[in-house]
Amino acid sequence: MEPKLIHRGKVRDVYDVGQGMLHLVSTDRLSAFDIVLADTIPHKGEVLNDVSAYHLQMAGRAGIPTHYVDRTGSGTMLVYRLGMIPVEVIIRGYLYGSAWDRYRRGEFSLPSGTEPRKGAKFSEPMVEFTTKLEASDRPVTADEILHNDWMSANEIAYVVATALRVHQIVEENAAKGGILLADQKLEFGRNLMIDDVPILGDEVGTPDSSRFWNAELYADNYRAGNDQPSFDKQYVRDYLLSARGWDKKRPPAGTHLTEPLLTPEVVARTAEKYLEARTRIITLA
Ligand SMILES: Nc1ncnc2c1ncn2[C@@H]1O[C@H](COP(=O)(O)OP(=O)(O)OP(=O)(O)O)[C@@H](O)[C@H]1O
Ligand SMILES: [Mg+2]
Structure with missing residues (x-):
């Protein structure tokens, strides 16, 4: 065709x-x-x-x-x-970006043993979900996902475990190239011709779907309380914020x-x- x-x-x-x-x-x-x-x-x-x-x-x-x-x-x-599942799966290894903003507003609880500081490494990576259907991403709870019939409890458990495995694969490979994987987004969908579990779809481990940092610079920036320079479009975001004033009006x-x-x-x-x-x-x- x-x-x-x-x-x-x-x-x-x-x-x-x-x-x-x-x-x-x-x-x-x-x-x-x-x-x-x-x-x-x-x-x-x-x-x-x-x-x-x-x-x-x-x-x-x-x-x-x-x-x-x-x-x-x-x-x-x-x-x-x-058939795409209408939630985005976010895996975070570090306290940064919107998670840091939410933490400061008291809306985000840290895995135990995590330093309460911007850019801190979580004691272990954590998974959360955001909506895919709304104009701007909003965190959703497992209860809301169940209630909306977006996934079953079994599917949620499978997706969480699989997302953590994928995160580890991308992270270990990136580390060999001196890249630190701070967080990433995954999407899953259904296709019973392939398997009866949610299938990993969309893009995986790209600079668009992941926040990549320079591993060599991480510790110094963290100690100094600086932002982490990245291999993704953070550079464009920073330009738009500082030179174009998008922090105030966009x-x-x-x-x-x-x-x-x-x-x-x-x-x-x-x-x-x-x-x-x-x-x-x-x-x-
Ligand atoms: N195997 C697949 N089958 C069906 N749809 C898929 C598959 N893999 C990815 N997609 C969808 O294809 C689209 C890819 O386009 P792209 O990433 O540019 O969209 P986006 O801007 O992220 O999202 P939006 O759809 O909201 O515009 C996404 O909507 C994604 O969910
Ligand atoms: Mg996309």
């Missing part, structure tokens, strides 16, 4: 190619704060696709059912079509901007970050 565009996401275009399969096309589009920028980052799509394919295959070898079929070209991947989540905002230098340095992440993750494995 003729490939049919069924979804244009923030970053990826999804084509139905028949026989229960989809073609995922990772573009060079960039989103920050859930806003799609008009600027594109050269090589970003190919990096996301390579790194995700790599991690999906590693998970598959570890016996975790995934949607991965084949990497079909630069920036493209063939996958089994899933477009609502879901906006697609039409005017470029980034300087050529920010674009070039961001592209370098993505390419460096791929080199560290894939060749040093």
Whole structure:
């Protein structure tokens, strides 16, 4: 059958190619704060696709059912079509980002033995869920997931255990390239032709779905109370906050901007970050 565009996401275009399969096309589009920028980052799509394919295959070898079929070209991947479960699974190894903000508001409890300090390593990684259907991500409890029939209790238990295994796989591999995995997001879906457990789908361990830090710089920054420089779009976020004033006023989540905002230098340095992440993750494995 003729490939049919069924979804244009923030970053990826999804084509139905028949026989229960989809073609995922990772573009060079960039989103920050859930806003799609008009600027594109050269090589970003190919990096996301390579790194995700790599991690999906590693998970598959570890016996975790995934949607991965084949990497079909630069920036493209063939996958089994899933019925996506409408929650995002967040695995956190460190107290940072929205978890740190929530902790300071008294809305986030730390695993016991964790230092109450920005960037602290949790005594053990923890899993939480956020909604996928709303414009901006909101934490949801297991009770709410059950109540909405998004997952059964067995599925929740499976997803939590599997997410922790995937996290460990991505983390151990990244460590070999001097990258520290602070947190990441995973998505699961259902396809009874593959397995009767939730199948790992979407992208895995990319700079878009994960917060990667430079392992060499971590300890010094942590002690000094500094932010951690990262291999992901944190660089773009920082630019938008400081140079564009997005800390005070920014477009609502879901906006697609039409005017470029980034300087050529920010674009070039961001592209370098993505390419460096791929080199560290894939060749040093
Ligand atoms: N195997 C699969 N079967 C069906 N859908 C999938 C599969 N893998 C990923 N998806 C979905 O394809 C889309 C990928 O596009 P992308 O990541 O750009 O979207 P997004 O911007 O994150 O989310 P949104 O769908 O809210 O725009 C996501 O909605 C994701 O849930
Ligand atoms: Mg996505």
